[in-house]
Amino acid sequence: MNIVDALNAGLSAAIGPVAIAYAISALGLNLQFGYTGLLNFGHVAFMLMGAYGMAITVENGGSLWLGMLVGILAAVTLGLILGIPTLRLRADYLAITTIAAAEVLRLMVRSSWADPLTGSVFGIQGFAGEFFALNPFTSSEVYDIAFISVTGRRLWIIIAGWILVVLLTLLMARVLRSPWGRLIRAIREDEDAVRSLGKNVFARKLQALTIGGALGAVAGMILAIEQQNVTPDSFRPEITFIIFAIVILGGAGTVWGPLVGAVVFQFLFFFLDTMMRDAQASVGWVNAILSTAGAAQVRFILVGVGLILLLVYRPQGLLGNRREAIVGV
Amino acid sequence: MRTLSRAVLALLAFLTLAALAAPPATAQGQGETIHGTLMQSVEDERVAVEGVVIIIVTAEGDEVGSATSGSDGTWEVPLPGPGTYNVRLDVSTLPADVALTDPDRVELPDIQVLAGQSRPVAFGLGEGKVLDTNKLQQAASLFIIGLKLGAIIALSAIGLSLIFSVTGLVNFAHAELVTIGAVVAFAFHALGPHWPLAVAVIPAILVGGALGWGQEKAIWKPLRKRKVNLLTMLVISIGLGFALRFLVLVIFGGAPRAYPDFAGQQAIEIWGVTMVPKHLVTIGIALMLLGAVGLFLQRTQAGTALRAVRDNRDLAESSGIDVQKVIALTWTMGAALAAIGGVFFGLTESVQWDMGFRLLLLMFAAVILGGIGTAYGTMLGAFIVGVAVEMSVLWVPSELKLSVGLLILIIMLIVRPQGLLGTRERIS
Numbered sequence: 001m002n003i004v005d006a007l008n009a010g011l012s013a014a015i016g017p018v019a020i021a022y023a024i025s026a027l028g029l030n031l032q033f034g035y036t037g038l039l040n041f042g043h044v045a046f047m048l049m050g051a052y053g054m055a056i057t058v059e060n061g062g063s064l065w066l067g068m069l070v071g072i073l074a075a076v077t078l079g080l081i082l083g084i085p086t087l088r089l090r091a092d093y094l095a096i097t098t099i100a101a102a103e104v105l106r107l108m109v110r111s112s113w114a115d116p117l118t119g120s121v122f123g124i125q126g127f128a129g130e131f132f133a134l135n136p137f138t139s140s141e142v143y144d145i146a147f148i149s150v151t152g153r154r155l156w157i158i159i160a161g162w163i164l165v166v167l168l169t170l171l172m173a174r175v176l177r178s179p180w181g182r183l184i185r186a187i188r189e190d191e192d193a194v195r196s197l198g199k200n201v202f203a204r205k206l207q208a209l210t211i212g213g214a215l216g217a218v219a220g221m222i223l224a225i226e227q228q229n230v231t232p233d234s235f236r237p238e239i240t241f242i243i244f245a246i247v248i249l250g251g252a253g254t255v256w257g258p259l260v261g262a263v264v265f266q267f268l269f270f271f272l273d274t275m276m277r278d279a280q281a282s283v284g285w286v287n288a289i290l291s292t293a294g295a296a297q298v299r300f301i302l303v304g305v306g307l308i309l310l311l312v313y314r315p316q317g318l319l320g321n322r323r324e325a326i327v328g329v
Numbered sequence: 330m331r332t333l334s335r336a337v338l339a340l341l342a343f344l345t346l347a348a349l350a351a352p353p354a355t356a357q358g359q360g361e362t363i364h365g366t367l368m369q370s371v372e373d374e375r376v377a378v379e380g381v382v383i384i385i386v387t388a389e390g391d392e393v394g395s396a397t398s399g400s401d402g403t404w405e406v407p408l409p410g411p412g413t414y415n416v417r418l419d420v421s422t423l424p425a426d427v428a429l430t431d432p433d434r435v436e437l438p439d440i441q442v443l444a445g446q447s448r449p450v451a452f453g454l455g456e457g458k459v460l461d462t463n464k465l466q467q468a469a470s471l472f473i474i475g476l477k478l479g480a481i482i483a484l485s486a487i488g489l490s491l492i493f494s495v496t497g498l499v500n501f502a503h504a505e506l507v508t509i510g511a512v513v514a515f516a517f518h519a520l521g522p523h524w525p526l527a528v529a530v531i532p533a534i535l536v537g538g539a540l541g542w543g544q545e546k547a548i549w550k551p552l553r554k555r556k557v558n559l560l561t562m563l564v565i566s567i568g569l570g571f572a573l574r575f576l577v578l579v580i581f582g583g584a585p586r587a588y589p590d591f592a593g594q595q596a597i598e599i600w601g602v603t604m605v606p607k608h609l610v611t612i613g614i615a616l617m618l619l620g621a622v623g624l625f626l627q628r629t630q631a632g633t634a635l636r637a638v639r640d641n642r643d644l645a646e647s648s649g650i651d652v653q654k655v656i657a658l659t660w661t662m663g664a665a666l667a668a669i670g671g672v673f674f675g676l677t678e679s680v681q682w683d684m685g686f687r688l689l690l691l692m693f694a695a696v697i698l699g700g701i702g703t704a705y706g707t708m709l710g711a712f713i714v715g716v717a718v719e720m721s722v723l724w725v726p727s728e729l730k731l732s733v734g735l736l737i738l739i740i741m742l743i744v745r746p747q748g749l750l751g752t753r754e755r756i757s
Contacts, residue, residue, distance in 0.1 A: 037560070039560065039563065039564075041567065085739055085742045085743040086742055089742065089746050091560060092499040092563060093697075093742060093746070095499070095501075095563065096499070096693045096697065096738070097735075097738060097739065097742065099501075099689075099690075100690040100693060100694070100734070100735045100738060101735060101739075103690060103731075104690070104731055104732040104734075104735045107728065107729070107731055107732065108729060108732060110392070111726060111728035111729055112394070112395060112726070112728065113726045113728060113729060120394070121392070121393045121394055121409060122407075122409055231409075233391060237686070238571075241567065241568075241571050244564065244567075248564070290579070291582075293582075293583070294578075294579040294580075297575050297578050297579045298575075298579060300571065300572075300575035300578075301572050301575045301576050301579065303571065303572075304568045304569065304570075304571035304572025304573075304575065305568075305572050307564075307565075307568035307571075308565050308568040308569060308572070311561055311564060311565050311568070312552070312557075312565070315561065
């Protein structure tokens with residue numbers, strides 16, 4: 001067992017591009033779920049819209065920056081399509097519709113019918129050249145920072161990404177202190193009371209859903225740019241679930257919860273993964289009950305169990321205030 | 330490679346059937362491919378078979394691509410990379426007079442493709458019975474398949490709907506009860522004691538029922554006691570479903586597997602319409618079970634108590650009904666029915682770790698179409714959704730048939746959110 005390797009893998013993942021994307025995606029979901037009380041279980045669909053909107057635009061001759069705009073607009077459109085029929089109804093209808101829509105959208109994108117536009121299962125590659133052209137570091141050079149070493153390419157994504165995360169989080173904090181922010185929190189607490197004050201609850205919910213969706217789209221773009229690749233199967237329902245776990249871990253309805261949640265989650269996820277693989281390879285009885293593939297899946301079981309325990313015993317997450325927690329008693 | 334060719338030759342000789350004539354590897358660019366030539370043996374002639382769809386799936390069961398055989402019988406599917414794939418022949422696209430010589434070999438498992446390799450595979454094709462030729466007959470046989478799917482959805486979703494009606498919980502982990510039912514039956518049927526499927530379904534029902542009862546006692550009842558809100562419980566059910574789904578993946582593996590007893594059953598023809606006997610059995614047994622559920626709800630004391638709790642919990646409690654007992658009974662019954670639904674789903678398609686999750690969308694569509702919380706509405710909704718999804722293949726590519734379920738769901742939410750048989754107060 002090599003704990004140093006596992007710590008290193010965890011640390012590297014905790015500050016990596018995926019953690020950045022998850023933090024921004026969680027920021028969007030936190031607005032929807034943590035502040036407004038909307039059960040969006042298809043958040044990955046917004047990420048898919050962002051990534052594909054951008055990739056398809058570049059593929060058809062647009063610039064990367066135009067692509068980003070298209071990706072955000074695509075996610076906003078999806079939010080309107082899903083929100084208008086469901087937001088007037090009880091909360092669980094939105095959960096059902098979004099989880100279904102996300103899976104159907106993935107199946108549509110990967111079908112051979114959509115191939116001319118989306119490249120079906122092969123996806124679209126090599127569209128983010130314009131982003132890497134701005135890289136002030138040498139892409140192939142390896143930089144040593146504290147405990148970990150990263151390539152210039154990765155360092156550029158990490159620096160640009162975390163600056164974006166902090167800026168978006170501060171902006172979100174500002175928005176949530178505004179009258180609009182107080183209103184959506186009031187909707188979470190008592191929808192009928194807000195309605196009786198003459199406020200348009202439906203419109204506020206729709207705004208929260210689409211703004212959160214747009215943040216999801218930004219997260220999808222970051223994943224796509226990092227890999228220079230979009231494929232439908234990187235947008236499986238598991239991703240939504242992970243984002244939910246991050247929001248609840250960090251503290252639903254807190255400003256810094258998504259950021260903290262993403263970092264802690266990614267660290268644990270990759271730390272456990274390395275430990276599991278290591279145990280599978282070197283510990284006799286673990287090897288006897290688990291295959292290599294099985295060892296890689298165990299962490300998903302742990303996420304599920306961890307989320308249940310968190311909801312039951314610490315629903316406010318790491319940073320939350322129990323009194324204000326959306327979930328819990 | 331050599332063993333494969335030899336196996337193919339042996340198959341050819343032994344079954345006197347046609348197989349492939351692998352053309353020289355024509356790799357597309359750098360990419361890996363799987364290819365082959367579909368040839369049918371008629372007497373001593375070998376005739377190319379055109380227009381047959383071949384689907385390549387990963388070991389996890391995800392489709393990576395498909396191809397249709399050309400006029401010379403050749404087909405080729407580019408792959409995303411080297412690895413192990415399963416190659417499946419879509420039997421419904423075979424021409425009328427062509428059939429697989431060995432129906433069990435409709436899916437060739439574990440085909441290894443190395444980097445840069447163009448791997449040939451073979452399907453044995455012989456003379457088949459004349460299948461549907463016109464659209465009307467095709468529609469009729471799709472209708473039967475749709476009824477079969479509807480029956481499976483109804484069995485699986487009734488628990489979902491009843492549990493909602495007595496506890497208010499939308500249980501996203503219901504999908505895993507379906508999967509676990511199918512997997513337990515598979516264990517007793519194909520892995521352990523090799524019981525016939527009709528017997529192996531009994532442990533599936535018992536495990537399913539026990540799991541329903543157990544989760545009510547161990548998780549949901551304590552949470553209700555702590556007055557945890559329904560929203561939190563919903564998220565917990567998603568967490569539970571997620572953990573169970575990956576538990577099944579770790580134990581059972583990712584590859585889809587069929588029950589050996591009825592795999593590749595030959596279709597029969599009644600009044601010019603082709604149908605598979607196991608589909609008819611599924612529909613028949615499901616209708617009997619659904620009838621029994623109806624009788625239980627209407628004629629027994631426990632059923633009446635369940636309806637009373639659904640309509641007004643406080644009133645039911647104050648008239649001496651043991652509400653906790655009714656809830657436990659609903660969980661047990663609903664979970665057992667879902668397990669049976671899972672066995673039929675596995676029987677007519679295949680047993681796989683995420684099968685329940687794939688069915689979940691259709692279950693939700695059925696429940697919302699019928700009216701959430703109503704037993705008869707769910708049954709009605711299930712059959713409508715099943716038939717609509719399968720018959721949509723007449724017009725839309727079959728890869729997209731699931732989206733028909735979603736479409737029904739969204740249209741229903743706009744037009745009549747309380748469902749066909751629901752009442753208005755349940756929805757907002």
